[in-house]
Amino acid sequence: MSLFDQSTLPLADGELEWHAHWLDAERASQLLQQLIEQTPWQQPELQLYGKRHLVPRLEAWYGDAEASYRYSGYTHVPFPWTPLLSEIRQQVEAAAGQPFNGLLLNYYRDGQDSMGWHSDDEAVLGRNPVIASLSLGGTRRFDLRRKGQSRIEHSLALEHGSLLVMRGPTQHHWQHQVAKTRSACEPRLNLTFRLLRLPA
Template sequence: MDDLFPPSNLLSRCIDIAPQARVKVESAPEIGGERILLEGGELLFSEHFFSDKVCKRMIEYLQESRNFQWKVVDWAQVPADQLKEVEFENVNWKQDYIKFFGKTHPLPRLTAWYGDKGASYAYSGIRSDPNPWNDGLLYLKARLEAALDVTFNSVLLNWYRDGSDSLNWHADDEPELGTCPTIASVSFGETRQFLFKPKNASKTQLSFDLLPGSLVVMKGETQQNWVHSVPKRKGVKGSRFNLTFRNIRVV
């Protein structure tokens, strides 16, 4: 095992690897970034896969509204009942709820699900039927498919309105995704940390600072052996939009 996972020099300043993590880092020219070989998984990472111009337009595109002052509003202060009245131009954002210890709680982020007809998805007791693709999502999808030589039929959008919105430790291992899915995660807006650890570990082993336009691709057996999270960060005041492109098994 020592020969398989020798020490490596990091190419990106946005990756932090814990001393106990056994990984190998290689160049990934297809995305202008790094390939990170894990014990039981594989990641690709690019700091700036999408240009600043694309990032700026996508941040606007994802929150444009016909009846709301979307350029100046503090979205974290908009209650769920008022959110339902917002006429978003491009994305049908929604507030989902989960049951925890017999009580219903709002999911600590807004979500939307888009994809091919029949590409429905269920996680944490929440079932989502796909909205039809729009031009902005198809543009991102085409860029990712060309670089990764993978076909995606769906995308989950997460809107972290500020540092109070988060994502708990989990793996994307739902049956609809298959055993070794390729999931491409792109980010726009505020920089947030993206953490990884083995399923049987107690401490984080990898941390990514996801800048606007960054890309993380989870491949191979990653979902079987690793979990990931986006922790709360009090100092983050603005929005981060995360889009994870997937291939759902359509029955």
């Protein structure tokens, strides 16, 4: 089933909002270049099944001072917000109707960089987290499958300047991925904003 060119995506047991041209191409290209150049990229090493593996992409975690974020056995200590990222955060918060205190940047350098199947369902994100995902650069396919299933039920092309917002029970019932591809593709940045529910 194709979910292209819709503002509200039909997903059973989930809530997805899709803004295909949230940023105009010129502004999106400016941000892409600035963020690639200015971000202190890291490539964490994770231990899976007794073996150590480099994450198949580059990452950087930004956030409020107390917003350390642990997932996949690795703790991300936040870099402080830059003026540019603070500006983007304000715009994304307005679009999503939700405050955010953390931002994960993923840099997919080519088609061999990827993100495996997962749900953003860590306890620190709360019961029904809102995840806002801004895509810059080359188009990559975003797949969705029901938890416990192997069949891809939906796919969406994440295009330059687009914004995807996942909310409600989505993370309870669905997993998502950005798979490797042998097709030629330009470098891509993905900015995923989230709200960590931290102790007062």
